[in-house]
Amino acid sequence: MDRIVHAFLTLEQHLRAVVSTPQSYRPSHCPHCGFGGLWGHAFYGRKADHSNGGELNPAPVPRFRCLSCNRTCSRLPLCICPRRWYAWALQQRVLSLMLFGLSLRCAAALTGLSRHTVRRWWAWLRERTEHFAFHLRSRFPELGRTEGVATFWRACLSLMPLDKAMAWLDRDGLIVP
Numbered sequence: 001m002d003r004i005v006h007a008f009l010t011l012e013q014h015l016r017a018v019v020s021t022p023q024s025y026r027p028s029h030c031p032h033c034g035f036g037g038l039w040g041h042a043f044y045g046r047k048a049d050h051s052n053g054g055e056l057n058p059a060p061v062p063r064f065r066c067l068s069c070n071r072t073c074s075r076l077p078l079c080i081c082p083r084r085w086y087a088w089a090l091q092q093r094v095l096s097l098m099l100f101g102l103s104l105r106c107a108a109a110l111t112g113l114s115r116h117t118v119r120r121w122w123a124w125l126r127e128r129t130e131h132f133a134f135h136l137r138s139r140f141p142e143l144g145r146t147e148g149v150a151t152f153w154r155a156c157l158s159l160m161p162l163d164k165a166m167a168w169l170d171r172d173g174l175i176v177p
């Protein structure tokens with residue numbers, strides 16, 4: 001795993017970095033076999049610009065090939081969510097509304113998302129909270145005393161944004177959206 005590089009909060013920073021410091025994306029080890037030698041292997045394009053015009057799409061995502069097992073892997077900056085097209089900030093906004101007790105209908109109306117999407121994200125968060133909380137607490141002991149889904153995430157999101165929390169979980173080998 002470890003798909004997310006803990007840097008580059010904006011797409012502009014990411015675009016500069018892939019040109020000026022591409023080595024900052026190179027994983028130390030192959031996620032498949034653990035070998036320590038990976039070569040840059042071009043880029044693939046990812047929709048990542050959520051602005052109206054989407055002028056920065058497609059964003060290049062660096063890919064690497066393992067010299068031992070020959071498989072490839074890619075690394076994403078913090079500003080690109082691995083499995084969801086939506087920006088982390090929007091996901092955090094809608095989840096925060098739910099965490100503070102707003103109704104699904106209300107959270108959807110306030111963020112412009114469909115109720116289906118809000119329901120799915122909310123269910124996803126609740127289902128994984130116990131597992132995620134276990135990992136985040138072992139890294140951030142100050143989260144240790146909170147109980148319940150809402151209390152835990154309110155404490156966590158006041159300590160770090162959702163993208164950072166997910167990047168830590170990704171580093172622990174967990175699947176994040």
Ligand SMILES: [Zn+2]
Pocket residue numbers: 030031032033034035066067068069070071
């Ligand atoms: Zn390998």
